[in-house]
Amino acid sequence: MSHATQSAQVTSARPQSLDKRATILSAARDLVARVGFRDAQMTGVAEAAGVALATLYRHFPSKAVLMVEVVATVSQREVDAAAGLAMGDGTAAERLAASSSLFASRALLGRKLAHALIAEPVEPEIEAARLKYRRKLARVFETIIEQGIRSKEFPVQDVQASAACIVGSLFEGLVGPLALDTLSTDAERQAQAKAIVGFCLRGVGSREE
Incomplete structure (x- = not known):
């Protein structure tokens, strides 16, 4: 040959x-x-x-290797979706609302997958991959908050802490109740998502919801 x-x-x-x-x-x-x-x-x-x-x-x-790759692939897709809106047009408050609302709406559509990516008890290797997901998503919000501070839409604040609080609010406030089925109707889920997004905006000092 x-x-x-x-x-x-x-x-x-x-x-x-x-x-x-x-x-x-x-x-x-x-x-x-x-x-x-x-x-x-x-x-x-x-x-x-x-x-x-x-x-x-x-x-x-191994299963752990495969599942780490699943987390990496799916979480990058979610981060890219949020980043796309974060880098788009509009005020910082509008972009923060849009990107956090998108995350919430995607979590509502894929409840079981969202729970697995965020809250399900997993092996250390998978948990490490999930932590990377949280950090990447937080960096998206950090960018918006920094821009909002520069444009004087948001007051001066600890950008990393604020972004971490937004991620925590989205993860724990929305995905947890979804996984436990404490939100039984679409209307209840949408209302919960809207309330969380509003809380995140107020948390960084925006008057818009």
Whole structure:
């Protein structure tokens, strides 16, 4: 076999390997969204992805490794969505309201996945990945608050502390009740989300809700 032929075969195999990895990640995410991290088993992921268990372990040598990747992938998507609005047009208060409202609305749509990403008891490796998620989301809010202070929309304040409080309010005030089903109707969930966003805005010194 010529060197050129071998190179072509390797190049062809790489996209297939990447596609299979993406398929596995998608299947794992969907399974976590249904049953949470604890009950998402490797056999179930392999079945959902349509791959052999050995193939799954070749890409992800343990459940913890796979679930850390699920957290990283899904949380980055959520951070990117919030950042997109944070960097858009409007006043700092408007952008803070828009980005925090978007987070809340996405959590309402994916209640089980939101709970898994935030509150479900997990292994230390997964918890470390979730902490990175919290920090990334907090940095989005830090940017808006800093801009609001510079434009004099918000009073001078500890930006990191304020952003951390917003993340905590969104995570604990919304996702916790969602997971416990204490908010039983869509209207109650929407009202809770609106109340939390309003609290976050008041917390940084905005009069807008």
